[in-house]
Amino acid sequence: MRTLLLIVISILLLPLVVRPAIASEIWIFAIFGLALNLLLGYTGMLSFGQSTFFGSAAYVAGWLLKHYGINVFAALGVGVGVGALSALLVGYLCVQRSGLYFIMLTFALNQLFYFIAYQWTSVTGGEDGMPGIPRPSVLGLSIQESYWYYAFISLLFLLSLWAMKRIVESPLGKILQAIRENEVRAEAVGYDVPRFKLLAFVIAGAFSGLAGVLYAMLFGIVPLEAIGFVVSGNVVFATLIGGSGSLYGPIIGSFVFIWLSESVSTMWARWPLLLGVAFVIVVLFLRGGVVEAWTRFWTWRSSKQTG
Amino acid sequence: MALLETDGLTKSFGALTAVNGVSLRIEAGKLHSIIGPNGAGKTTLFNLLTGTFPPTSGTIVFDGKDITGTPAARIAHLGLARSYQRTTVFPAFSLLDNVWVAAFATSRPWKGLLFKNAHEYPQVVERARAALSDVGLLSKAEVPAKQISHGELRQLELAIALAAAPRVLLLDEPAAGLSPDETRKMVALVRALKGRYTIVLIEHKIDIIMSVSDRISVMHFGSLIAEGTPEEIQRNPEVRRAYLGGVAA
Amino acid sequence: MNLLLGQILNGIATGMLYALMGLGLSLITGVLNIPNFAHGALFAVGAYLLVSVVGVLGNFWLGLIVAPIGVALLGLVIEWAGVRRLYAAGHDYQLLFTFGLALILNELIIVIWGPVGISHLPPALLRGGVDLGFTFYPKYRLFVMGMAGALVVLTWLFLEKTKYGAIMRAGIENKEMVSLLGIDIQMLFTVAFALGAYLAGIAGALTAPIRGLSPGMGVDMLGIAFVVVALGGLGNLLGAIAAGLLIGVAQAVVAAYWTEASTAVIFAVMAAVLLVRPQGLFGIR
Numbered sequence: 043m044r045t046l047l048l049i050v051i052s053i054l055l056l057p058l059v060v061r062p063a064i065a066s067e068i069w070i071f072a073i074f075g076l077a078l079n080l081l082l083g084y085t086g087m088l089s090f091g092q093s094t095f096f097g098s099a100a101y102v103a104g105w106l107l108k109h110y111g112i113n114v115f116a117a118l119g120v121g122v123g124v125g126a127l128s129a130l131l132v133g134y135l136c137v138q139r140s141g142l143y144f145i146m147l148t149f150a151l152n153q154l155f156y157f158i159a160y161q162w163t164s165v166t167g168g169e170d171g172m173p174g175i176p177r178p179s180v181l182g183l184s185i186q187e188s189y190w191y192y193a194f195i196s197l198l199f200l201l202s203l204w205a206m207k208r209i210v211e212s213p214l215g216k217i218l219q220a221i222r223e224n225e226v227r228a229e230a231v232g233y234d235v236p237r238f239k240l241l242a243f244v245i246a247g248a249f250s251g252l253a254g255v256l257y258a259m260l261f262g263i264v265p266l267e268a269i270g271f272v273v274s275g276n277v278v279f280a281t282l283i284g285g286s287g288s289l290y291g292p293i294i295g296s297f298v299f300i301w302l303s304e305s306v307s308t309m310w311a312r313w314p315l316l317l318g319v320a321f322v323i324v325v326l327f328l329r330g331g332v333v334e335a336w337t338r339f340w341t342w343r344s345s346k347q348t349g
Numbered sequence: 350m351a352l353l354e355t356d357g358l359t360k361s362f363g364a365l366t367a368v369n370g371v372s373l374r375i376e377a378g379k380l381h382s383i384i385g386p387n388g389a390g391k392t393t394l395f396n397l398l399t400g401t402f403p404p405t406s407g408t409i410v411f412d413g414k415d416i417t418g419t420p421a422a423r424i425a426h427l428g429l430a431r432s433y434q435r436t437t438v439f440p441a442f443s444l445l446d447n448v449w450v451a452a453f454a455t456s457r458p459w460k461g462l463l464f465k466n467a468h469e470y471p472q473v474v475e476r477a478r479a480a481l482s483d484v485g486l487l488s489k490a491e492v493p494a495k496q497i498s499h500g501e502l503r504q505l506e507l508a509i510a511l512a513a514a515p516r517v518l519l520l521d522e523p524a525a526g527l528s529p530d531e532t533r534k535m536v537a538l539v540r541a542l543k544g545r546y547t548i549v550l551i552e553h554k555i556d557i558i559m560s561v562s563d564r565i566s567v568m569h570f571g572s573l574i575a576e577g578t579p580e581e582i583q584r585n586p587e588v589r590r591a592y593l594g595g596v597a598a
Numbered sequence: 599m600n601l602l603l604g605q606i607l608n609g610i611a612t613g614m615l616y617a618l619m620g621l622g623l624s625l626i627t628g629v630l631n632i633p634n635f636a637h638g639a640l641f642a643v644g645a646y647l648l649v650s651v652v653g654v655l656g657n658f659w660l661g662l663i664v665a666p667i668g669v670a671l672l673g674l675v676i677e678w679a680g681v682r683r684l685y686a687a688g689h690d691y692q693l694l695f696t697f698g699l700a701l702i703l704n705e706l707i708i709v710i711w712g713p714v715g716i717s718h719l720p721p722a723l724l725r726g727g728v729d730l731g732f733t734f735y736p737k738y739r740l741f742v743m744g745m746a747g748a749l750v751v752l753t754w755l756f757l758e759k760t761k762y763g764a765i766m767r768a769g770i771e772n773k774e775m776v777s778l779l780g781i782d783i784q785m786l787f788t789v790a791f792a793l794g795a796y797l798a799g800i801a802g803a804l805t806a807p808i809r810g811l812s813p814g815m816g817v818d819m820l821g822i823a824f825v826v827v828a829l830g831g832l833g834n835l836l837g838a839i840a841a842g843l844l845i846g847v848a849q850a851v852v853a854a855y856w857t858e859a860s861t862a863v864i865f866a867v868m869a870a871v872l873l874v875r876p877q878g879l880f881g882i883r
Contacts, residue, residue: 088690090635135869138876142832145633145689146824147872153821154865161858213453216467220450223439230399231513232425232454271817275697282690315705321698325691326683 045290049203053196060301062188063260068300069199070256071280075292076206077249078277083286084210085242086222087137088145091152092250092277094132095125097269098155099251100258101166104175107259114178114185117255118198125251126244128155133243137236140225152274159269171265175258195256202249203293209245210289218242272314276303279317283324352377352547353398353429353517358407360393367393369571370407375517380539380548382558385568391551392434394568395519398549399431400424412516426455430515432506434522434551438494444505445490448477451512480512484538500531507538518546524554536561559583604733605850611739611808613846614746615801619819620826620838621753622797628770628832629790632681633689635696638820639703640795644669644802645811646711649718658721666799673795677788685787700816708813715812724807742804749800754835766790770833798823818861825868829878837880844871844879 056065074096081087099121106112106120136147159166166172177185185191209215220228221235229235258264267273276299284295302320307313351374360368368390375381383391397404400421408417411427419427430451439447452473468474481487484504489497494505507523524535536557542548543561552558558565558579565582567575575588582588619641626634647665652658676699684692719725720738727734757763769776769786777783802815809815825845830837845864853860871879 082690088693090633090693135872135876138872139828142627142631142633142689143828145693146828149635150821150824150828150865150868153818154862154869157862157865161862211466213465213467213470216446216450216453220439220442223441224437227433227437227439227509228450229421230401230425230431231451231509232422234420234422271821272701275694275701278690278697279694282694286690312705312709314701315709318698318701318705321694321701322680325687325695325698326680329687329691 049200049293053199057189057192060304062192064300064304066188066192066195066260067257067304068296069195070253070260071277071300072293072296073199073202073256074250074253074277075281075284075296076202076289077246077253079281079286079289079292080206080209080218080242080246080249082278082281083288083291084215084222085218085239087239087242088278089136089148089243089246090145090271090274090278091132091148091150092246093269093271093273094148094152094155095129095247095250096254096257096273096277097159097264098128099125099254100264100268101159101172103255104172104258104264105165107175107178108172111176111178114180114259117178117259118252121251121255122248123251125254126248129244129247129250130240133240133247137239137243149271149274152269152271156266156269156271159266166264166266169266171263172258173263175262175264177259177262191260195260198252198256202252203289206249207289214238214241279321279324283328351375352412353549354410355398356408356410358394358397358409359405360390360397360402361405366571368397368404371568371571371573373566373573375547375549376564377547378544379563380543380550380561382550382552382562382565383568384552384555384558384565389568390571391568392521393571395431395521395549395551398424398519399429425513425515428514428516429519430510430513430517431519432510432521432523434525436499436502436506438502438505438509440495441493443491443493444481444486444497444508445474445477447494447505448480448508448512449473451509452476452480452514455513455515476514477512480508483511483542484508485534500527500534503527503531503535504538511542516547518542518548520548520550522551522553524552524557532557600733601854602851604735605854606847607730607733607735607743608739609847609850610843611743611746611846612850613843614743614750614839615805615842616822616826616846617839617842618746618749618797618801619823620830620842621750621835622794622801623823624794624827624830624832624834624838625766625790625797626794627827629766630681630685630787631773632684632692633696634794635693635820636676636699636703637696637794637798637823638816638818639700640669640673640798640816641802641805641819641823642707642811642813642816643672643703644799645806645815646707646802647799648803648806649711649716649811652718662800662803665803666796669799669802670792670796672799673792674788676795677791681791682784682787700820704813704816707816711811711813713813715810717810718806720807738807742808745804746801749797750835750839753797757835762789767833822864825864829868829871831878831880834880837878840879 056068078089078092081089102124103117103121107117132151135151136144139147160168177191179185180194185194217233217238221238225235254268257268280295280299281292283298284293285291303317306316353375355371355373358368358371359366371394383394385391396402398409400419400423403418408415411429416424416427439450449467453470456473456476478487478490481490484507486501486504486508497505503523510518523539524532527535539550540561562579565577565579566573567582567588575582575585577585623634623637626637644665647668648661651661651664655661680695684695724738724741727736728740757767765776765781765786776786822845826838826841829841845867848867849860849864852863
């Protein structure tokens with residue numbers, strides 16, 4: 043309950059601190075992070091191809107919005123559907139292998155989708171991206187104005203968070219965690235492990251797809267990068283710095299990551315260099331993520347006060 | 350009538366035949382032990398019975414149905430549950446969650462897989478708590494598995510198998526690595542389960558085997574070399590030569 | 599028909615380079631049990647180093663010797679300064695580390711050599727072509743085929759016929775056993791990483807005169823190396839060659855008829871194979 047209050051307060055205060063576009067991006071990326079964390083944190087599957095579903099959803103929904111003027115709910119539905127469907131295809135090939143093979147396969151299939159988007163210029167615009175994506179009204183209310191769109195995104199984020207909380211606290215969530223803890227035993231006590239992994243993959247794909255459509259409508263364009271490996275890496279990074287051990291970790295990760303990259307990318311064109319350095323530093327010195335570093339800090343502080 | 354029966358069960362890994370033409374009849378309600386030196390193929394036999402991998406040849410019949418080649422996840426639903434020689438639990442879970450996972454798998458109130466919290470299934474929680482209580486770990490229900498002792502882990506190992514409410518319980522050296530004191534507790538536990546379940550027990554410690562078993566099968570280099578009551582096995586000259594040696598003499 | 603045969607030859611040449619990449623990655627990933635996302639970047643560094651060495655020393659052959667050694671040294675440093683500290687960490691952190699390195703190397707390439715692609719001519723000796731009867735074929739590509747083939751054979755000899763190679767294979771299969779044998783496993787890891795990096799570096803150096811250089815070449819090759827390992831199996835030499843040739847030839851043949859799809863086809867072929875054989879070409883887990 044306190045966490046929820048904290049999140050609502052952050053939603054209200056955030057636009058006062060940063061531009062609404064960045065504030066919106068933070069919550070979109072948080073949805074994306076929730077999706078990845080269902081795989082990474084809860085099921086123990088490291089997907090390095092999550093932008094496949096984010097990008098595919100953005101392209102398909104963006105295209106329908108642009109050429110057929112579908113309404114906003116249809117766009118969201120298409121995004122969720124495309125995300126889930128592409129995850130079903132990719133996941134079917136990946137879940138049969140585990141460990142390092144799984145990671146490599148998610149990346150390789152990400153590349154497949156990337157190169158399709160790159161070459162299919164008549165639809166995707168290739169390197170130039172797919173511009174001109176409209177932002178239709180919601181039940182007659184315009185969300186053109188950036189603060190209204192921010193409110194819309196915030197609502198969808200809260201909805202996603204609620205849904206994800208239900209999933210991880212449900213028996214399904216428990217089963218996925220059991221698979222993370224001990225695949226062999228989970229199979230032996232009676233769960234068809236590959237099928238549950240696929241289910242997790244599809245659910246994560248659906249959430250990623252939702253994030254993808256919101257992203258397309260936020261900037262009015264689907265850049266080629268949206269389906270590229272850097273985005274896949276970024277969401278892994280954001281989730282890990284937030285801490286994959288908790289439901290809320292990716293939200294914190296999204297804050298840190300979007301804020302960092304937005305402030306650095308405007309300073310220097312070669313900012314991915316700094317991003318790479320940040321990855322290395324986090325891995326070598328800050329393993330466990332912000333949440334854990336924070337807890338460590340507090341235990342350290344309280345031990346000093348009592349001691 | 351035999352509840353679990355194998356006929357000519359064989360498993361080869363390349364040139365190595367780990368289980369060779371094993372025909373076994375496990376009577377309902379009995380405690381049937383399988384003994385044999387290390388590498389005799391006992392654990393491989395368990396892996397075959399529980400569908401970890403399919404046999405090279407031979408059949409497995411459970412309750413009149415041929416279950417040869419049924420994958421592990423399905424076997425659990427048929428009513429065969431196993432424990433492992435090398436403890437294999439869910440380390441980050443509380444003890445209750447460890448057994449809950451096994452209880453849920455076989456109770457399957459699939460409706461509401463998403464809509465209720467994991468602990469809002471009274472029958473499943475009840476069954477999970479009963480399994481913990483059977484092994485004497487109920488007081489530690491909320492403790493994470495990674496924080497308990499080795500002896501307690503062995504008890505939990507057993508509880509996970511019990512939580513599936515099986516008809517046949519396959520126990521792979523439940524007393525592995527236990528101190529004499531802990532071993533006594535484990536033997537008492539197995540004895541308490543006797544009669545409630547059909548039990549197949551792999552064990553090294555001869556005194557345990559002789560005191561709890563109804564029947565004993567002896568494995569040697571993948572094959573069965575003898576079968577009988579504890580008294581018969583103790584008298585069997587071939588068994589004494591191959592396995593018991595001076596131990597039981 | 600002649601066009602097709604020529605393309606198949608091209609496919610074999612690039613396929614051998616893919617096999618080299620997969621082989622190097624397979625050594626690193628198999629022995630150290632880490633996902634190496636910097637493998638593509640090492641390939642790119644190999645290519646750029648070749649260009650610089652040739653620029654300074656004016657000799658392609660020296661470049662072909664020096665550049666891969668430079669990449670192997672870079673591999674040593676990476677293993678020593680970073681990877682070594684991450685063996686106990688999860689794959690997630692290992693991945694993030696090597697991915698971070700890939701970003702850094704990629705950006706450094708842009709900073710040092712510029713964002714625009716560079717073309718690089720083969721050495722004078724290997725310019726022009728030879729008449730193969732059915733087609734007039736570039737000498738340099740034949741050289742690459744031979745060179746990559748020789749390297750694969752050398753690696754095979756090392757792994758199969760030397761004692762240290764046998765230990766390395768054992769390290770892929772069963773690390774516990776290797777430590778039990780009293781072998782310095784840390785040393786084994788370092789050597790495997792450097793050797794894998796060397797193979798990536800020389801693949802990059804050999805590629806430079808065929809495809810030219812661009813900062814994005816590393817990432818493209820990373821995905822391809824993953825495909826080779828996913829299809830061929832970790833530590834499987836024959837698997838790497840088969841997978842490399844399969845996707846190399848598929849790519850070259852498709853390129854002749856449908857240029858746009860020539861990169862996507864690599865991954866599509868992988869997906870198709872996995873659909874039929876989920877455990878890869880030789881069914882290794």
